[in-house]
Structures are given as structure tokens and as C-alpha cells.
Amino acid sequence: MPRKMVKEMSNQEKLLEIKNLKQHFKVGKSTVKAVDGLTFDIKKGETFGLVGESGCGKSTTGRTIIRLYDATDGEVIFKGEDVHGKKSAKDLKKFNRKMQMIFQDPYASLNPRMTVADIIAEGIDIHNLAESKQARMDKVHELLETVGLNKEHANRYPHEFSGGQRQRIGIARALAVDPEFIIADEPISALDVSIQAQVVNLMKKLQREKGLTYLFIAHDLSMVKYISDRIGVMYRGQIVELAESEELYRNPLHSYTQSLLSAIPLPDPEYERSRQRMVYDPEKNLPENGEERILREVSDGHWVACTEEEYNKLKKTVTV
Numbered sequence: 001m002p003r004k005m006v007k008e009m010s011n012q013e014k015l016l017e018i019k020n021l022k023q024h025f026k027v028g029k030s031t032v033k034a035v036d037g038l039t040f041d042i043k044k045g046e047t048f049g050l051v052g053e054s055g056c057g058k059s060t061t062g063r064t065i066i067r068l069y070d071a072t073d074g075e076v077i078f079k080g081e082d083v084h085g086k087k088s089a090k091d092l093k094k095f096n097r098k099m100q101m102i103f104q105d106p107y108a109s110l111n112p113r114m115t116v117a118d119i120i121a122e123g124i125d126i127h128n129l130a131e132s133k134q135a136r137m138d139k140v141h142e143l144l145e146t147v148g149l150n151k152e153h154a155n156r157y158p159h160e161f162s163g164g165q166r167q168r169i170g171i172a173r174a175l176a177v178d179p180e181f182i183i184a185d186e187p188i189s190a191l192d193v194s195i196q197a198q199v200v201n202l203m204k205k206l207q208r209e210k211g212l213t214y215l216f217i218a219h220d221l222s223m224v225k226y227i228s229d230r231i232g233v234m235y236r237g238q239i240v241e242l243a244e245s246e247e248l249y250r251n252p253l254h255s256y257t258q259s260l261l262s263a264i265p266l267p268d269p270e271y272e273r274s275r276q277r278m279v280y281d282p283e284k285n286l287p288e289n290g291e292e293r294i295l296r297e298v299s300d301g302h303w304v305a306c307t308e309e310e311y312n313k314l315k316k317t318v319t320v
């Protein structure tokens, strides 16, 4: 990509601004700091990948952004408006339409007693988006086709579908209210590898056609590169590295990112056998003076959690 285009991308309009977001859960007498000070932007029309191992706080981040939970601290700004500051039911409803969520488990997230038509039309009903029964059904049929299913599927029940098809139904349900922003929480993790690419391709196609913005959550780095423009790597409630996808894969700077990359299986069996897996040990290489590692911009758009001294060293290695 020419330098200029990269610059232009970084000047793109911010759709979402997340500032020092925290979500702490009280469990008995202790506190789980599931999300502990996240700051990042998502630009209009991009896919922002959020990656990290199970339990690092990805789903909690998504749920807090979409306001399934009230934040413990911090701000979520959507198109310049503070999401969590909204109070009136009317405002909340208007806002709910713009943000939708797709879930990991297409089995658990679809009500087994509802027909596909009723599942997809849920948002249409809540927001009164259809003037008549016929208009509602037309919209359902159109959505089914948009996601690669067909009209005949409308009156069936979720158990009659495969995992990939159910995820398509989940996508149709999210699209029904014409959202601008979709949080996809590990939408392909529960699917067969052969089906994963199909669902990712469908999401990419929909993004192009509808100008959607995605937060795409994943627990490993294998598929995310393919869909994400930028990626944030999350570890224990914080972002440890953030960069454009290409850059992150080519030049991972944080040892946790390096360990995630070393865990991606490669197609060459011989090389694969001889390959070293890296295991990240957070107790290793702790800063001697107890200094906290904070996110710093080492090169254009490439952020790494590091100490001041590490930052100065990294800056030297990345200058061209």
C-alpha cells in the first residue's frame, strides 16, 4: 500500500472511540478485572480485530461496548456521542439499532422454539420497521437471500440447520435493523474449518455492500488477519499491541503477540514439526524498577505496551 493511502486511512472518520474502558466484576469478596483500561478507536468502514486467549476479556469488552453491561469506568463514544451517558429510553432504542452483535455459538444464541422468520424479524418488530405483515415477510426473505439462504428456510426451526447456516441466520438477524456497527464475538470459532472461510467471506461481502464497521473478536491469529484492517492484541484485560494487520504479522514486537503467532499451524508439515512454539511468561522480563508498561506508538500506527527504556530501544530498531 502506498504511504499516502496509509495516511489517509489513519485520518478516516472515527466511528467508535473507547477511552480507558474498565469492567470489574465483584465475585464474592474479590474483584475480577475483566477489562482494565482499554483505549482504542474503530474507524468507519474498517474491521478491527480483537485477539487474545480465552478469559482475557474480549467478550466482556464487546458486551460493555454494546451496553449489555454498564462500564465500571471509562467512555464509549459512538459517532461523537457518549453511549453510556444516554438515559432516555428513546435515545437507547435509537442507539441499539445502530449496534448489533453476532455470537460465537450459533446453537445457543438462537431460540429453538422460534421460527427462523421470527428470529430474524425480532429487531424489525421491536423497532417497528415493517408497515405490514407482508412487508415484514418480504424483508425476512430478502435477508435470507442476502446471507446465502433462501425463502423456504423462513418457516423452519434452528435445529434443522447446520452450524454455518445458523451463523448465517444470526447475521441476518443482526442485519435486519440496518446497523452501522457489528460486534462479532468469535463468530467462526464454533464452526468447522471448511465453513469458517465461507462465513468470513460473507461478512466481508456484506461490509463492502453496506459500508459496515466490525469489531471482530477471535482467540487466535489465524483467521483474523484475513478480515481485519487493524488488530489489537489483548492480554489480561489490556491491549498489549495494536497495529495494522500486515504490520502486526510482519513485525510483532510484544512477546505475547509473538507467542500467539508461533501457535498458528503452518501447512508445511516438515517445517511445522521443527518449529518452536513460544510460551508467553508474564513473570519473565518484568521491568526491574517496577515501572508499568503502557501503550506507546513505536512507529506510525504501531503501538506496544512497553517501558520508556524499551520504547527508546524499539524506536531505534524500527526507523528506516
Ligand SMILES: Nc1ncnc2c1ncn2[C@@H]1O[C@H](COP(=O)(O)OP(=O)(O)O)[C@@H](O)[C@H]1O
Pocket: 025, 026, 027, 032, 033, 034, 052, 053, 054, 055, 056, 057, 058, 059, 060, 061
Ligand atoms: N458476569 C461475570 N461475572 C464475573 N466474572 C466474569 C463475568 N463475565 C466474565 N467474567 C470473567 O472475566 C474474565 C474475562 O472473561 P471474558 O470476557 O468472557 O473473556 P474472553 O471472551 O476473552 O474469553 C474471565 O476471568 C471471566 O471469568
Ligand SMILES: [Mg+2]
Pocket: 058, 059, 060, 185, 186
Ligand atoms: Mg469470549
